[in-house]
Amino acid sequence: MKYGIIGAGAMGYRYGVMLQENAHVEVDFIDTWEPNVEKVRQQGGVSVARDHQNRQIIPINIFYPEEYQGHPDIWIIFKKQMQLVEELKRDSAAGIFHKDQYAFSAMNGMGHFEKIAEYFPAEHIICGTAMIATRLDGPANVDFMGAEGSEEMHVAQYIGSEPNIVTQKMMADFKEAILNPIFATDYLGMCMSKVVFNAVVNTLCTMFEVQMGQFIEYEGVPDMARQLFNEAYDACERAGIYLIETRQQEVDSVTAASHAYKYHYPSMYQDFSKGRPTEVDYINGFIAELGRKNDYVCRTHEFVTQQVHLAEKMRKYH
Template identity: 80%
Template sequence: MKYGVIGAGAMGYRYGVMLQENAKVEVDFIDTWKPNVEKVRQQGGVSVARDHQNRRIVPIKIYYPEEYQGHPDVWIVFKKQMQLEEELQRDAAAGLFHSDQYVFSAMNGMGHFEKLAQYFSAEKILCGTAMIATRLDGPADVDFMGAKGAEEMHIAQYGGGEPAAVTKQFITDLKQASLNPVLTEDYLGMCMSKVVFNAVVNTLCTMFEVQMGQFIEYEGVPAMAAQLLNEAYDACGRAGIRLLQTRQEMIDSVTVESHALKYHYPSMYQDFSKGRPTEVDYINGYIAKLGRQHDYICRTHEFVTHEVHLAEKMRKFH
């Protein structure tokens, strides 16, 4: 199958390059950030390292939406939540979307599948989560974090039902790419599991501006994680959402993943450190909103959401 990546950022590059190099499939990249597109064209590809080592140029094909004439079987979408609606409008106006195409996304936070459903039918939307750390250090300059083969991801069909032929082939290609997909039936429980994880690690690392390995050195992390996770699990329980892990398994995952990705700054911090808005409203804020909708107040998540926004506001004084 042929793939098109919308959003040539950290994760877009990760998926596209690994599919192209490991699965030997054709991949086109679509991006709207001019410095990124022009840098790729200038240097003949994207500069890729793994854990800061063995940097090399990987040749890729990259396009602005308006100049793209290809027809991928599956679109792979990785944009920031705040940018997605405008991106999809521009891509649709450029004639990129067709009724026979599928779309996959493993973006952080919640809310993106509803936006994708405005352009794709439910049975052609593939939902994903990725426990895969990647840094975009500049235009066309990406760093894959973590050992080879350590990538973890889940995938589910938004419309439910038995996996379609395209879904099965996509999973095969993801396996060949060494992205290690696991098929699940419940997209909502799958996605909320990643949101709940990010609500601890991404947010707290951002608030204290630390790498995951530095964060986990504090002996109080399991207790902090438990406080945030208990609220999130209670909110999900009231909403009828069953998460993939038990509470204790999720606490253990915070510890294990923080050690495994010890040099990684989560994506929320990457945005914060560059003066961009964070996705906290789509992570901790989403959990807090879900709780309120079901007569449960997630006081810690509400407070943490305010703290991150306060930190965003205070940047102008530094």
């Protein structure tokens, strides 16, 4: 299988490099951020470290959409939710999408699969979630957080409950890449499990500008997590969505992941700290909207969403 990465950022680099180096498959990277593309070309690849150690240049093929002539079997899409619509428009206009291709994405938040479905048949869309921490420290400069083999991810069909032949081949490549894929039969339950996790860890670490290890030092974190999880689970159940983890498993995962990635700043904080908009509307905001649509008010998620937007607004004074 040949892969094309749309969005050579933290997670795009993580998946692409691990597929290329561990599974030994052909990978091309597509990106529109000029400093990133030019830095790769200048230094002969992407600079990769793991937990700040053993940094090395990994040679990769990177292209702007308009100059790309390749034909991957699967596009792996990792863009910020706010950038996805324009990215897909530009890629489509460049003629890089073809009817026989599949699209996989494990982006944070919700709403991206509906956007991807405007360009790919629903049966060609593969959904994913990733419990994988990665930092982009600058153009063509990435840090894989966590020990090798600690990667954890889930895969589901956008349409159907069983993996088709392409998904099976992709999962075999992901396994060789040491991305540790697990198949789930229901993409909504799978995706919402990651959304509600991010609604605690990403959002609260961002609000208090701390690493995950610093966050978990506070003894009240499990109670805070439980309050947010209970609202989210209640909203999901009213919408007929059943998560792949129990409420207690979600609480336990906050503790486990925060210790495992203790030096990691979640992706929402990485955006916040660089003055970019955050994805809170696609995480806590999505949960709040889901609740409202089903006659349930997620008061804590609504308040937290407003708090993050307030913090974004107040950056101009610092």
